Amino acid sequence: MKKLILITFLIAGTILGAQAQNHKKGAGKLSKTLTAKLNLTSDQQTKIDAILLSKGKKLDSLTTAAKSDTKAVKKGKKQINTDAELQIAKVLNANQKQVYADFKAAKKAKNKARAALNDTTGTPPLKQ
Secondary structure, X not given: OHHHHHHHHHHXXXXXXXXXXXXXXXXXXXXXXXXXXXXXXXXXXXXXXXXHHHHHHHXXXXXXXXXXXXXXXXXXXXXXXXXXXXXXXXXXXXXXXXXXXXXXXXXXXXXXXXXXXXXXXXXXXXXX
């Protein structure tokens, strides 16, 4: 029985430890995508990597600090995302800004379509 409990805690700790590093993976994946789509220079890529990593860390600390206050978390996330977008815009040139805006619009449309597919707020069919 003790071994089973120990193994359970070990597995739970491993899973939680892996989840703590998701902001690095997400920032790296987005950075690679942006580098390919926007033809970023190495200097731009370094700056955007730093911005995205900082954004991820801020979001993580916000969600752990204010778990019970969902309105504050939502407002904080919006502010962090807005700040990151402004910082990214400062790094990009005019052509890259346009491509980035198109990329964000396409991503937003894709997310909206996915949400529509997963929407379960409609009334369920009547059973006969």
